[in-house]
Amino acid sequence: MRNESDIELEQAMVNALAVLKQSEMDLEKKNNNKYWAELTLPFTLHDGLSKYTKAELDEIRKYLDIKRASSLRKPELILRIQEALPLLLEKLCLNLDEERFNLLSQMASNGGYINAPKLEHEQISYLRATGVVYTGKNNGNQVLALPTELIDTILSLTKDKRILETIKRNTEWIKLTHGLLYYYGTLDMNNLIDLLEKYTEKPLILRDYLTVMHDANTYRVEHNVDMEGYSNRRVFDPKKVKQEQRARAGVSFYPFTKQELLTAGEMEFVDRNEGYQRMVQYIVGNYEIDKDEADSIVEECVYAIRIGHAPNEILEYLGTRLEFMSMESVQAMMAQVIHVKNHTRQWFLKGYAPIELGEQEKPFLQSTPTASDKKPIHTGKKIGRNKPCPCGSGKKYKKCCGR
Numbered sequence: 001m002r003n004e005s006d007i008e009l010e011q012a013m014v015n016a017l018a019v020l021k022q023s024e025m026d027l028e029k030k031n032n033n034k035y036w037a038e039l040t041l042p043f044t045l046h047d048g049l050s051k052y053t054k055a056e057l058d059e060i061r062k063y064l065d066i067k068r069a070s071s072l073r074k075p076e077l078i079l080r081i082q083e084a085l086p087l088l089l090e091k092l093c094l095n096l097d098e099e100r101f102n103l104l105s106q107m108a109s110n111g112g113y114i115n116a117p118k119l120e121h122e123q124i125s126y127l128r129a130t131g132v133v134y135t136g137k138n139n140g141n142q143v144l145a146l147p148t149e150l151i152d153t154i155l156s157l158t159k160d161k162r163i164l165e166t167i168k169r170n171t172e173w174i175k176l177t178h179g180l181l182y183y184y185g186t187l188d189m190n191n192l193i194d195l196l197e198k199y200t201e202k203p204l205i206l207r208d209y210l211t212v213m214h215d216a217n218t219y220r221v222e223h224n225v226d227m228e229g230y231s232n233r234r235v236f237d238p239k240k241v242k243q244e245q246r247a248r249a250g251v252s253f254y255p256f257t258k259q260e261l262l263t264a265g266e267m268e269f270v271d272r273n274e275g276y277q278r279m280v281q282y283i284v285g286n287y288e289i290d291k292d293e294a295d296s297i298v299e300e301c302v303y304a305i306r307i308g309h310a311p312n313e314i315l316e317y318l319g320t321r322l323e324f325m326s327m328e329s330v331q332a333m334m335a336q337v338i339h340v341k342n343h344t345r346q347w348f349l350k351g352y353a354p355i356e357l358g359e360q361e362k363p364f365l366q367s368t369p370t371a372s373d374k375k376p377i378h379t380g381k382k383i384g385r386n387k388p389c390p391c392g393s394g395k396k397y398k399k400c401c402g403r
Contacts, residue, residue, distance in 0.1 A: 039136020175265030185347025275343030
């Protein structure tokens, strides 16, 4: 039976979560008001910059790398940016990929604006910080727009062969990098450079590459960089990934084709191999869950496998999403977990699935355990939205499997 102090503590936590949720809603509303304020079309660069705060103008100054301007007052800073931006536009475009350059091209070709596509907060912040793209609402529609002075320059850049070739190269760099990290998890800089040069069949221009990757990751976070090198954004222990890879010195990185890596480098790519699809079909066929939800469950299981979770830990997670009615249903689900684990390309195994390595990786190639091997599985367990996600990602449940 709970005592009075337990009840008070629980109520205090409920109140704190309510305050946090309200703060998040307030921040989202504030950002909405800022991003989608009324915008008159067409507009000049001076008009657009004048709507920004001094702090926002400083972000643009930093992005454009305008020197000796940090102490300027707002009117002076607007003039400096207004003078510098048209001259820097070509240089800025040399860091873009096809997705971002196509946004500029579409706006310029449509008289300077387009209806805004679905964008995350980070992407909107990035676009606004360039000083090139402005967000707002016009005739009731959310739009992305260009100042009139920049439209003709961008139209000319869409026909510039050197610009187009560089943007194509950047896109390839970004997709290959993200594809490599999707399958290998973490790569130190030397391995990453060697692999990129192998697949592009060209020497890597390191300074350009680092600039392009930093700019792309500011627009959409897909990787992390630290002392261990480059990592897939879902790797939370890159040191462990590299240790496991080094322990397999006799195993080379799995030889993916270039097209396989480019495909894996696409946004939100998921390797839905035979084992993956089989588990999705099993969940849909045996539980009252639609295919999309089943797919999200299996995606999290695959992620848990890649970070080194054991089958019992994955089954524990599944018990928070599904209701196991009997030990037979637990055993049947464990068989699915083992099958998908054996067919998942793993970071620790340098992109191989255990089934491909066989005898070399017996600890990773597992058979279905018997009932005597199993730990008790708690079913029907409810997870607080702000509790750590049981899949082990390190994120809150609401930001991970509870989405």
